[in-house]
Amino acid sequence: MCQNPYEYGQPRCKGDYTVLGQLNQYIMRSALRTIGGLILFALAVLLLERLLRIFEVVSASTRPAGDATQMVINLLPHYLGIAIPMALMLGTIITIDRMSRSSELTSAFGSGISLFHMTKPFILISIVLMGFNLLLEGYMQPLGRYGYREVVHSVGQKSFAAVLREGKFTKVGNTTFYVGPGGGPIFIYEKLKNDGLRITTASKGALIVRDETEQPVLQLSNGDSFQITPEKLIKGQLGFEISSVAGSISGNTFRARGNDERELTSSELYKNRDGKAFTSISASTNNAALHLRMARVYLLFLIPFIAVPFGINYGRNPSSAGIVVGIVSLVTLQKALEFGQKMGARGDIAPWMGIWPLMGVVTLSAIFLFSNSAVRMGQPPLATLSIFTADVIKDIRKGVRALIPFSGSSKTDAGTPS
Numbered sequence: 001m002c003q004n005p006y007e008y009g010q011p012r013c014k015g016d017y018t019v020l021g022q023l024n025q026y027i028m029r030s031a032l033r034t035i036g037g038l039i040l041f042a043l044a045v046l047l048l049e050r051l052l053r054i055f056e057v058v059s060a061s062t063r064p065a066g067d068a069t070q071m072v073i074n075l076l077p078h079y080l081g082i083a084i085p086m087a088l089m090l091g092t093i094i095t096i097d098r099m100s101r102s103s104e105l106t107s108a109f110g111s112g113i114s115l116f117h118m119t120k121p122f123i124l125i126s127i128v129l130m131g132f133n134l135l136l137e138g139y140m141q142p143l144g145r146y147g148y149r150e151v152v153h154s155v156g157q158k159s160f161a162a163v164l165r166e167g168k169f170t171k172v173g174n175t176t177f178y179v180g181p182g183g184g185p186i187f188i189y190e191k192l193k194n195d196g197l198r199i200t201t202a203s204k205g206a207l208i209v210r211d212e213t214e215q216p217v218l219q220l221s222n223g224d225s226f227q228i229t230p231e232k233l234i235k236g237q238l239g240f241e242i243s244s245v246a247g248s249i250s251g252n253t254f255r256a257r258g259n260d261e262r263e264l265t266s267s268e269l270y271k272n273r274d275g276k277a278f279t280s281i282s283a284s285t286n287n288a289a290l291h292l293r294m295a296r297v298y299l300l301f302l303i304p305f306i307a308v309p310f311g312i313n314y315g316r317n318p319s320s321a322g323i324v325v326g327i328v329s330l331v332t333l334q335k336a337l338e339f340g341q342k343m344g345a346r347g348d349i350a351p352w353m354g355i356w357p358l359m360g361v362v363t364l365s366a367i368f369l370f371s372n373s374a375v376r377m378g379q380p381p382l383a384t385l386s387i388f389t390a391d392v393i394k395d396i397r398k399g400v401r402a403l404i405p406f407s408g409s410s411k412t413d414a415g416t417p418s
Contacts, residue, residue, distance in 0.1 A: 035091030096311025138266030
């Protein structure tokens, strides 16, 4: 039985030897459930928007399920980078707001527990997410973006089903295909390396997939094939009842990774600071992208100090405006960082100038908001904003009434008998 944990020989209370006290463990569990659920919800919403595009790409593939799965896996790092900051902001606001509405926050303050102490679980979560986001932004996203583009290229270049359309001429590389309505007739016009031509015709054609290799094959029936030399002579004429054309219609492999700065890992961006390692990417574009990635990681550390004050509600009429203000603030900041990164990439300003002055303003704002709520125990920032807005609206109404008197009072006076 735990009676006096500080008396010699008495058993210690549960949680005395843990890094977080029991209250913070409770806050940590509540925050993790909320943040984790929001991340999964955001991923589902973002992927649903992209699934239409994915289905359109893989509809002509011979392996639609496998290609679609690869594309979704490659997109996950990109959408996680969007979902994590939003989930951390909203999860923190919702957790603190729930504690405010149930008077748990007031009880904790009455017990002498500071707001900073109750913010520790959110700080620990943000530090863990910073480490994960460093790996996500710096390595997983560039590799995932390149992998997604490679799958799209593979589907479009390596599959007959991606190019063959009934009643249309389709050119891929040096070969032009025509398929008539209903799978026939078939016309194939191919330019050879010696400047000659190979022409193949068939009455019917069918697209099949070999079970062993899953390679698409165009099966031709009752046709002819011949070559035309550079001297305009016909040779090698061949008639066939059944023939096939292999599914690889383009021997071109996908380009190497590093076509733009978004495909480079953070270590590669750091090595390319002078623009010499990857000559296709300018130094300003390279460095602006590197600064943006570092700023996004640092932003996760600031979010708890902004979100906790937004979630505090005192009084009998709590407001949920913190959620709206949090979303709008975070989206605005993200767009401002992207705008600064574009200016730095164009060379209009130094690459760091578009990122870190803005992050400095955000840091000072976070310090002000948190210190006003935790140290001075003043009104929550949203309550102060609400009071200020109400006062402004009240003053505007008074000014309008002074400039435009009510017509109702004059009518009443006019109708009163003397």
